[in-house]
Each structure stands twice: as C-alpha cells, then as structure tokens.
Amino acid sequence: MSIYYPVKGNHMEFALHSSAPVTALGEDRQLVLTLVQNLKYLHRIAKTLNLSTRDIEDALVQVENQTLSVVVVGEFKRGKSTFINALLGHDILPSDILPTTATINRVVFGSTPSATVRFKDGRDQSIAIEQLANYVTKLTSEAEAISSRVQEALIHYPLHYCRNGVEIIDTPGLSDDESMTEVTFSVLRRTEVVIMVTSAISPFAESEGVFLTEILLEQGIDHILFVVNGIDHFKKSEDVDRILQSITQRIKNHIHDWANRQFGEGSQEYNAYMKRMGIPRIYGLSSQQALQAKRTKDSFLLKRSRFQEFETSLNRLLTEERQRISLQMSVEGAIAAANQILNAIKTQRNALQLQQQSFEKQSLSIVESISTLRKQSREDLDHAVRGIANIESEVAAILRPLSYRLEQAVEQEIDNTSVDMSSNLNGITSHFANQVVSALKGVISSTESDITRIASRETEEQSLRLKATANSIDQKIRQIQDQCLQIKIDLTIQDSVYQYCNNVKAGLQRLSNILSVDPNLFFIQEPAKGGYTVTGAVIGSLFGGFGAPVGAAIGASLGEQRRKQTFKQFYKPEVLPVIKAQLGSQNVNQKVSQYIVTATSNLKASAHKVRQQTEVIIGSIEQTFATFQGKRDVEALAEQNRLLQLSSEIQKILDDTNQLLNRLN
Numbered sequence: 001m002s003i004y005y006p007v008k009g010n011h012m013e014f015a016l017h018s019s020a021p022v023t024a025l026g027e028d029r030q031l032v033l034t035l036v037q038n039l040k041y042l043h044r045i046a047k048t049l050n051l052s053t054r055d056i057e058d059a060l061v062q063v064e065n066q067t068l069s070v071v072v073v074g075e076f077k078r079g080k081s082t083f084i085n086a087l088l089g090h091d092i093l094p095s096d097i098l099p100t101t102a103t104i105n106r107v108v109f110g111s112t113p114s115a116t117v118r119f120k121d122g123r124d125q126s127i128a129i130e131q132l133a134n135y136v137t138k139l140t141s142e143a144e145a146i147s148s149r150v151q152e153a154l155i156h157y158p159l160h161y162c163r164n165g166v167e168i169i170d171t172p173g174l175s176d177d178e179s180m181t182e183v184t185f186s187v188l189r190r191t192e193v194v195i196m197v198t199s200a201i202s203p204f205a206e207s208e209g210v211f212l213t214e215i216l217l218e219q220g221i222d223h224i225l226f227v228v229n230g231i232d233h234f235k236k237s238e239d240v241d242r243i244l245q246s247i248t249q250r251i252k253n254h255i256h257d258w259a260n261r262q263f264g265e266g267s268q269e270y271n272a273y274m275k276r277m278g279i280p281r282i283y284g285l286s287s288q289q290a291l292q293a294k295r296t297k298d299s300f301l302l303k304r305s306r307f308q309e310f311e312t313s314l315n316r317l318l319t320e321e322r323q324r325i326s327l328q329m330s331v332e333g334a335i336a337a338a339n340q341i342l343n344a345i346k347t348q349r350n351a352l353q354l355q356q357q358s359f360e361k362q363s364l365s366i367v368e369s370i371s372t373l374r375k376q377s378r379e380d381l382d383h384a385v386r387g388i389a390n391i392e393s394e395v396a397a398i399l400r401p402l403s404y405r406l407e408q409a410v411e412q413e414i415d416n417t418s419v420d421m422s423s424n425l426n427g428i429t430s431h432f433a434n435q436v437v438s439a440l441k442g443v444i445s446s447t448e449s450d451i452t453r454i455a456s457r458e459t460e461e462q463s464l465r466l467k468a469t470a471n472s473i474d475q476k477i478r479q480i481q482d483q484c485l486q487i488k489i490d491l492t493i494q495d496s497v498y499q500y501c502n503n504v505k506a507g508l509q510r511l512s513n514i515l516s517v518d519p520n521l522f523f524i525q526e527p528a529k530g531g532y533t534v535t536g537a538v539i540g541s542l543f544g545g546f547g548a549p550v551g552a553a554i555g556a557s558l559g560e561q562r563r564k565q566t567f568k569q570f571y572k573p574e575v576l577p578v579i580k581a582q583l584g585s586q587n588v589n590q591k592v593s594q595y596i597v598t599a600t601s602n603l604k605a606s607a608h609k610v611r612q613q614t615e616v617i618i619g620s621i622e623q624t625f626a627t628f629q630g631k632r633d634v635e636a637l638a639e640q641n642r643l644l645q646l647s648s649e650i651q652k653i654l655d656d657t658n659q660l661l662n663r664l665n
C-alpha cells in the first residue's frame with residue numbers, strides 16, 4: 001500500500017494554526033494586520049490606476065473571513081459527486097452513470113440539512129434537499145431546462161469539515177461540454193485547495209494531465225489532493241497499489257515537466273517550486289463503498305474503501321494547514337496585485353515618457369511654426385506695403401512729364417491753328433483761347449484717366465493682395481492652433497488679422513476737380529485804346545487764383561492787318577511762360593500725390609493695422625504657448641516623480657509580502 005503523505009516545509013516557523021503558542025499568535029496577528037493594510041493600500045492604488053480590483057477584494061475577504069474553498073474537479077463520471085456524498089455520509093448530491101451535475105454545488109456547514117438554489121437572475125429559492133436532482137442535473141429534459149437557469153446550489157449540511165468557513169464545491173465534469181467546463185473554471189479562480197478526482201480504471205488520461213498543468217498549476221494552485229476513485233473495481237490489493245504507483249509516477253512527471261518548462265530545470269525558482277509542491281498527495285479509494293459503508297455503518301467496508309486515510313489527510317489540511325493556506329492565498333493575491341500595479345505603473349511611466357517626447361517634438365515644431373509665421377508675415381506685409389507705396393510712384397511717373405506735355409500741347413495747338421484774317425482781332429483771340437483751353441483739357445483729361453485707371457487698378461490689386469496675405473496669416477495661425485490642440489493646448493484667439501483689411505477701397509474723386517480748366521483761358525483782351533494784352537487772370541483759374549496780366553500789348557504800334565499777320569508770333573511766347581509759371585506755382589505733382597495719398601490712405605492704414613495686429617497676435621500665441629509648455633513640463637515631471645514614488649512604495653510592499661510568503665511556504 002503506498003499512500004503518500006505530504007512532506008511540507010517547516011510551518012512551525014510561521015505557525016498560524018490554533019495550536020500555536022499565544023505569543024507567536026500575537027506576532028502573527030500583527031502580520032495579518034499588516035497584510036490587510038497592504039491589501040487595502042493596493043486596492044486603493046489599483047482603483048486609481050483603473051486596474052481590476054477583484055483579486056485584491058477576494059484576498060481581503062479571504063484574509064478577513066478566513067474562508068477556504070475546496071473544489072472537487074475531474075472529468076465527468078469519475079465519481080466526484082459520489083465522492084462528496086461519501087464525505088457527507090449520505091446520498092445528497094445527484095450522481096448517475098450519465099453526465100449528471102450541471103451546476104456548481106456548494107456544501108457549507110449547517111446544523112440541519114437544507115438546500116437553496118440561486119438562479120442566474122439573482123433569485124434564491126429554498127428547496128427540499130431531496131429535490132436537488134430536479135435543479136442541478138441534466139438527468140431529464142425538464143431538469144436540464146431548469147438547471148440551465150441555475151447559477152449554483154447551496155447545501156447546508158452538518159459536515160464537521162465545513163466548520164470555520166470551509167466550503168466543498170462539486171463541479172460539473174470537464175470535457176463534458178464547454179459551458180460546464182466554463183462553470184468549473186469560474187470557481188477555480190478563487191480557490192487554493194483542489195481535490196482532483198480520477199478513476200482507477202481509466203488512469204490519468206492525457207487530458208487530465210493537461211488540466212492539471214495548464215489549468216491548476218498555471219493558476220498557481222499549490223494544494224492538490226489526488227483521488228483515484230473506484231479501487232473497488234480491483235479485487236486484489238496489490239493491483240490497486242500498482243495502479244496507484246503508476247498514476248503517481250504520471251502525475252509527478254506532469255508536474256516536473258511543467259515546472260521545467262515554466263522555470264527551467266535546476267533553476268532556483270524550479271527548486272523552490274518543487275519544494276513547495278512536495279510529493280503529490282494521492283489517495284486510492286472507493287467512494288461508492290465508503291458511502292455505502294457510512295450509510296450502513298459497515299466498518300469493514302469503510303476500511304476496504306480506504307476512504308478514512310483520505311479523510312485523515314483532509315482533516316489535517318483543513319485544521320492544521322488551514323490558516324496557513326488561507327493566509328498564503330491572500331499573500332499570493334497581494335503579490336499578484338502588487339506585480340500588476342508595478343507593471344501598470346511601468347506602462348504608465350513609459351507612456352508618459354513617450355507622450356513627453358512626442359510633446360517636446362511637437363512643441364519644437366510649434367515654436368518653429370510660430371517663428372516662421374512671424375518671419376513670413378513680416379515679409380508678406382512689407383511686400384504689401386511696398387505695393388501700396390508703388391501706386392504713388394507709378395502716378396508720379398505719369399505726372400512727371402505733365403508740364404512738358406501741357407506746353408507741348410499748347411505750342412502744337414497754336415502752330416496748328418490758323419489765323420482767320422476775315423475775323424477781327426477779338427475773334428481771333430477768342431478762337432485761339434478756346435483752342436488752347438481745349439488742348440489743355442485734352443491733356444489733363446488723358447492724364448486724369450491714366451492716373452485714375454492706375455490708381456484704381458493698383459488699389460484694387462494691392463487691397464486684394466493685403467486681404468490674401470491677412471487670410472493666409474489667419475490660416476497659419478489656425479494651423480498653429482490645431483497643432484496645439486493636438487497636444488491639448490488651447491490657444492483660442494478671438495482676433496483675426498483679416499478683419500483689419502476692411503474698407504481698403506477709397507472713392508477716387510475726379511482729378512479734374514483739382515486741375516480745372518476755365519474756358520476763358522488765354523483770352524486776349526483789347527484794352528480801351530489800341531493795344532492788346534493776354535489776360536493772365538483767366539489762366540489763373542486753371543491752377544488756382546492767378547490774376548496778373550500775362551503780357552503787355554502785342555504789337556501795339558502796328559496796324560490791324562499787320563497785327564493779325566503777326567498774331568501767332570506774339571501770342572505763343574506770351575502764353576507759354578504763363579503756363580510754365582502756373583505749373584510751377586501750383587505744384588501739381590504734390591497736389592496729385594496728395595490726392596493719391598488720400599486714395600490709398602485707408603489701404604495703408606489697413607496694412608499698418610494688419611502688420612501691428614499680426615505682431616500682437618503672434619506675440620500672444622508665443623507667450624501663451626510658452627506658458628502652457630512650461631506648465632506641462634512641470635506637470636509631467638511631477639507625474640513621473642509621483643509614479644516613481646508610488647512604484648517604490650509598491651515595490652516595498654511586494655518585497656515584504658514576498659518575505660511573508662517565503663515564511664509561509
């Protein structure tokens with residue numbers, strides 16, 4: 001007979017069980033208190049980091065209530081339900097030759113037997129214990145329909161193992177169907193002690209090995225009791241022992257291979273793990289015989305069932321090892337939580353660093369954008385202002401030859417006009433005067449239209465250019481704002497440069513108002529006696545108040561006929577100086593410039609305002625951005641420091657808790 005008893009580490013060193021000396025217990029209480037404090041701290045931190053707190057909550061419940069779940073697992077038809085019934089000494093849980101158990105059945109302590117069914121919708125229903133089969137099995141189609149709505153059944157039973165918060169959980173078979181397997185997994189998450197039921201007649205299949213390693217060991221479940229059920233199938237005791245030996249070897253191999261894969265053979269972790277697991281506890285027994293023996297009080301059959309050996313071991317686990325296991329679970333929960341938090345902090349710190357790097361990169365690009373905008377807008381606006389100034393020089397270019405053109409026109413007109421000898425001198429004078437005036441008007445009007453055309457074309461063009469420039473500045477400002485928004489900096493500016501471009505078109509008044517030509521110009525009056533004068537008074541009205549006589553008598557001593565013949569000869573030299581003098585005294589260029597200045601003044605004012613406002617806006621963007629940037633840098637640094645600090649606090653808890661775990665193992 002080879003039943004293996006656990007050879008565990010020296011747990012007297014950290015004795016939590018009831019037989020511990022009072023002083024040690026006091027010391028342990030302190031440790032439990034510290035553990036609770038640490039768990040609560042981890043809980044708070046996990047919450048602030050948006051991590052799942054379920055495991056920590058479980059660990060807290062575990063350490064505070066000291067409950068312990070013993071979960072019975074195994075493939076279907078291995079005899080799990082029968083095995084629990086054998087523990088209970090009664091046929092309580094339904095068992096059958098067909099896959100039976102469909103739900104989680106929890107057995108907890110109760111002085112009188114009773115059962116409650118909890119439905120998936122949260123409803124509880126008390127039922128007679130004999131009715132259980134109708135709620136938790138798939139034996140009939142009606143039962144299957146009901147059990148599909150059942151979350152779990154709670155069975156209160158006066159089972160001494162279950163005193164002090166121990167619950168024994170029956171699970172549906174594994175590999176039975178997927179949802180059943182899922183149900184089993186859900187309870188495994190919160191357990192530390194597992195009884196894995198296998199069968200003596202189909203000894204430890206490959207799938208059971210996978211379940212053992214990939215599920216149980218993977219979940220960190222250290223306390224596994226292996227039950228090899230149905231030894232009554234063998235008549236000879238030697239056969240049973242041989243089967244058990246073979247199964248023991250298989251289980252050992254599975255554990256060894258898994259730890260090997262997990263930690264690397266011979267590694268420190270591997271050795272620590274194998275030491276912690278100890279020799280697998282494997283019990284060959286017959287649940288069926290045990291149940292029958294208990295019911296019929298057949299001590300001989302009970303002995304044959306080898307059930308009591310298992311019970312002795314379970315009893316020890318649930319009394320002596322119980323508190324240690326429970327505490328161990330909480331400590332492991334704390335370690336897992338601390339590690340998870342450390343990882344999360346690490347991730348956050350990395351993310352923060354990346355974020356900061358990208359922030360710096362983007363900041364740099366924003367700073368560059370701002371300085372490019374400043375440079376570009378200055379250039380563009382200078383260009384626009386130069387364009388406006390150009391209007392004046394273009395007009396000046398037209399005006400510069402004006403005097404010359406006027407003189408030329410007068411001279412040409414006089415040359416081309418012939419003296420009508422049939423007319424009297426008065427008539428001739430009047431005719432010449434009209435001709436000269438209309439020649440002057442012609443030049444003035446063509447100059448006027450040149451100037452007007454250029455001025456209006458240019459102001460139009462420059463105003464469009466200014467608007468386009470202002471628009472593009474506004475657009476670039478918006479781009480910078482967008483860039484800032486990407487790094488969550490709000491640079492909202494109500495101002496726009498464009499709005500300062502309004503009203504840039506001035507109404508051009510007619511140039512001829514300034515350069516008005518009087519029709520009485522160049523009229524030569526006959527004095528009262530004999531002589532003729534060119535009256536400058538009229539010419540004065542061309543460019544302003546000029547009233548002096550233009551010249552003296554033209555050939556006063558000559559006869560009428562002779563005077564007519566020599567008219568042009570005298571007339572021309574008399575008239576030209578008058579025009580020259582007039583142009584000189586009137587300072588036409590300056591007047592026209594003034595006129596252009598007026599015409600472009602709005603445009604210039606707009607350009608000036610745009611330039612000024614652009615500087616103001618860019619300056620304010622720059623400053624706001626710098627302020628934000630500085631603030632962000634400080635915040636990022638503070639956050640890094642906070643995470644670092646937090647990380648070292650959690651690390652300390654982790655170290656302490658790891659130490660505690662070592663003492664427990």
Ligand SMILES: Nc1nc2c(ncn2[C@@H]2O[C@H](COP(=O)(O)OP(=O)(O)O)[C@@H](O)[C@H]2O)c(=O)[nH]1
Binds near residue numbers: 076077079082286288
């Ligand atoms: N011979 C024998 N049959 C058993 C033993 N334990 C359970 N059975 C039978 O195996 C079948 C399945 O048992 P059950 O407890 O429902 O298995 P479960 O599906 O793992 O819960 C039932 O017919 C039981 O009577 C045992 O120790 N020996």
Ligand SMILES: [Mg+2]
Binds near residue numbers: 094095101172173
């Ligand atoms: Mg069952």
